[in-house]
Amino acid sequence: MSIITTVGGRLSQAFLLLLVMSLIGFVGIHSVGNPVYNIVNIETATTEDIRRATIALGLDQPLWQQYLLFLKNVVTGNFGTSYIYHLPAFDLVMSKLPATFELASIAMLIAAPTGIMLGLLAGRRHGSSVDRNVLKASVSALSIPSFWLSMMLIMLGAVILGWFPSGGRGATVSLFSREWSFLTLDGLRHLTLPALALAVPNIALIARLARSGTIEMESQDFTRFCRAKGLSSRRILFRHTLPNISVPIVTIVGMQFGGMLAFAVVVETIFAWPGVGKLLIDSIQLLDRPVLMATLTFVSVAFVGLNAIVDLFYAVLDPRVRLSA
Amino acid sequence: MKVETIRALWKRPTRKSVSLSKLLLATYILLALVAPIIAPQNPHDPLQIYAWEASSPPLAMGGGGYTYLLGTDGLGRDIVSTILYGLRISLVVSITSTAIAALIGVAAGVSAAYFGKWVDVVIMRIVDLQLSLPTILVALIAIVTLGPGIDRIILAIIIVQWAVYARIARGVALSEISKSYLDAARLQRLPTRRVIFRHLLPNSIAPAITLVPIELGHAVALEATLSFLGLGVPIDKPSLGSTVASGFQYLLTGQYWISLFPGLALFGLIASINFVGEDVRRLLDPRNRSI
Numbered sequence: 295m296s297i298i299t300t301v302g303g304r305l306s307q308a309f310l311l312l313l314v315m316s317l318i319g320f321v322g323i324h325s326v327g328n329p330v331y332n333i334v335n336i337e338t339a340t341t342e343d344i345r346r347a348t349i350a351l352g353l354d355q356p357l358w359q360q361y362l363l364f365l366k367n368v369v370t371g372n373f374g375t376s377y378i379y380h381l382p383a384f385d386l387v388m389s390k391l392p393a394t395f396e397l398a399s400i401a402m403l404i405a406a407p408t409g410i411m412l413g414l415l416a417g418r419r420h421g422s423s424v425d426r427n428v429l430k431a432s433v434s435a436l437s438i439p440s441f442w443l444s445m446m447l448i449m450l451g452a453v454i455l456g457w458f459p460s461g462g463r464g465a466t467v468s469l470f471s472r473e474w475s476f477l478t479l480d481g482l483r484h485l486t487l488p489a490l491a492l493a494v495p496n497i498a499l500i501a502r503l504a505r506s507g508t509i510e511m512e513s514q515d516f517t518r519f520c521r522a523k524g525l526s527s528r529r530i531l532f533r534h535t536l537p538n539i540s541v542p543i544v545t546i547v548g549m550q551f552g553g554m555l556a557f558a559v560v561v562e563t564i565f566a567w568p569g570v571g572k573l574l575i576d577s578i579q580l581l582d583r584p585v586l587m588a589t590l591t592f593v594s595v596a597f598v599g600l601n602a603i604v605d606l607f608y609a610v611l612d613p614r615v616r617l618s619a
Numbered sequence: 620m621k622v623e624t625i626r627a628l629w630k631r632p633t634r635k636s637v638s639l640s641k642l643l644l645a646t647y648i649l650l651a652l653v654a655p656i657i658a659p660q661n662p663h664d665p666l667q668i669y670a671w672e673a674s675s676p677p678l679a680m681g682g683g684g685y686t687y688l689l690g691t692d693g694l695g696r697d698i699v700s701t702i703l704y705g706l707r708i709s710l711v712v713s714i715t716s717t718a719i720a721a722l723i724g725v726a727a728g729v730s731a732a733y734f735g736k737w738v739d740v741v742i743m744r745i746v747d748l749q750l751s752l753p754t755i756l757v758a759l760i761a762i763v764t765l766g767p768g769i770d771r772i773i774l775a776i777i778i779v780q781w782a783v784y785a786r787i788a789r790g791v792a793l794s795e796i797s798k799s800y801l802d803a804a805r806l807q808r809l810p811t812r813r814v815i816f817r818h819l820l821p822n823s824i825a826p827a828i829t830l831v832p833i834e835l836g837h838a839v840a841l842e843a844t845l846s847f848l849g850l851g852v853p854i855d856k857p858s859l860g861s862t863v864a865s866g867f868q869y870l871l872t873g874q875y876w877i878s879l880f881p882g883l884a885l886f887g888l889i890a891s892i893n894f895v896g897e898d899v900r901r902l903l904d905p906r907n908r909s910i
Contacts (some may be wrong), residue, residue, distance in 0.1 A: 311744075311747070311748045311751070314748065315748065315752075318760070319760055321764075322760060322761075322763060322764030323763060323764070325764060433890070433893050433894055433897055434890050436893065437836065437840075437886060437889040437890035437892075437893045438886055438889075439840050439843050439844065439847075439860070439863075439882070439885055439886065439889065440844070441843075441844060441847045441860075441863065441864070442863055442878070442882035442885065442886065445863070445866075445867060445870055445878050445882070446878075446879070446882070448870060448871070449870055449875055449878075449879070452871075453870065453871060453873060453875075460871055552753070553753045559755060559759070559848070560755075560844060560847070560848070563848065564867070574759070575848060578759070578763055578850070579849070586763075590756070590760065593753075593756060594752060594756070597751070597752060597753060597756075598751065601751065
């Protein structure tokens with residue numbers, strides 16, 4: 295019973311937060327610029343054309359009415375029609391989702407194992423040169439601005455070496471009626487550089503977390519007993535230390551995965567990767583308000599949802615959480 | 620976490636790499652201060668720029684009677700000068716916004732703890748909302764709403780960062796409020812303002828200060844990212860981020876220097892701030908001191 299009320303409380307709180315977010319976002323977005331000028335041809339349009347376009351977009355209504363209409367439509371899953379592409383805004387976001395999803399997944403598939411390995415190695419010999427170098431490298435990696443990292447990867451991988459293409463998605467294969475790049479060789483070549491750009495800061499973050507967890511575990515009694523029992527240090531590391539440090543790591547992987555859906559903005563823009571992040575930036579620049587609202591709502595919901603999933607995952611990983619619940 | 624610990628920071632030199640990062644940071648600040656004196660060109664002054672010398676490679680001889688050590692950008696601006704002037708903008712934006720964000724955040728957190736009830740609920744709900752979303756998203760919404768410009772970007776970074784300070788300051792203030800010295804202050808019938816500013820605030824501020832260097836690094840990166848996306852500082856007064864951005868279209872044709880060098884400068888700046896911040900955090904967090 296208490297679980298249901300807790301979950302209900304959390305859900306209603308999250309819902310309220312999203313509502314407030316949408317109000318702030320809506321008012322903010324509708325206070326900038328006039329999208330009509332991006333739709334009519336500025337050179338030839340008459341005042342009459344502009345007036346008609348304004349009415350057609352519903353921009354002649356007072357703002358609070360526009361917001362109520364927006365809310366009413368959102369309840370039925372309708373975010374309006376893109377001003378630019380003349381497609382339903384939500385469908386547009388959904389059509390870009392596979393690209394972002396596969397990019398974030400591959401980046402995480404690179405980042406999580408690499409980061410965990412580095413963290414375990416560094417934490418096992420606390421204070422050694424390996425440890426110090428991993429720590430220094432992680433602080434440095436977290437200091438690289440992601441847009442610069444992306445550009446340098448293009449310079450190195452595409453311009454100088456010529457191994458990888460500098461942008462775009464490459465060949466795709468249809469699966470579950472969506473287009474995917476990771477199933478073709480050409481698609482994978484296009485994925486490599488942007489995935490690396492997204493992975494580097496995450497490797498650093500995960501490595502730091504795994505390192506401090508490992509250091510903490512090294513001083514615990516059970517690790518000492520394992521050692522006294524004569525277990526190999528590899529077995530101790532992977533069978534005893536790793537499960538015990540997994541909760542914070544899963545948290546950060548989940549959070550960063552959600553963050554990547556949003557942070558991919560920069561990387562996707564540079565690599566011309568047609569994902570949700572690029573859509574977000576394009577719609578900001580083109581003042582495509584329905585798409586902007588749909589994208590922001592989607593990213594916020596996805597992020598809040600992922601956090602909830604991470605919370606649930608605790609119970610699977612940590613028996614103590616399960617028992618106390 | 621008291622004042623003495625903060626003082627100890629300046630007295631206790633630790634490892635070599637730390638002093639290296641402090642040295643680097645000091646050099647950056649010095650360069651930013653003397654930029655107008657040592658920069659061969661004023662990149663904000665169109666009269667000193669020769670458009671026909673746009674994207675000259677490094678070490679090219681310039682019309683202004685000096686060598687373009689690191690080349691010129693797509694508009695003919697000397698990269699060395701652009702870096703020096705861009706450094707000023709990056710530092711001014713990040714230092715101003717971090718300082719104001721810390722002040723507002725600590726004030727909000729302490730007020731939430733002191734007044735409790737609805738003040739607490741309202742402030743902390745906003746904080747929760749903000750911290751539950753990725754920073755870049757909050758920054759994007761803020762900057763889209765506010766519009767471009769240096770003052771707007773400062774405001775956007777403040778909006779992004781105040782929440783972290785508020786959460787930490789509230790936690791500390793809550794534990795301070797239960798201590799007897801604060802009861803004593805209140806029993807003396809001191810005015811509320813005095814109790815907050817002279818008693819509660821000074822004792823709740825130290826943990827928030829440890830955040831400042833880390834958040835400063837974030838602020839530099841955030842300003843650069845927003846400028847990169849074309850939502851930040853105006854083109855005629857380029858920051859490090861917008862200079863890197865302007866070099867993107869030249870990168871594919873092999874004119875690497877426009878993005879490479881300003882980006883390196885930016886990376887060095889953020890890294891030196893982060894290494895110093897890391898050290899501050901380690902020194903002030905007793906749990907980490909042994910690690």
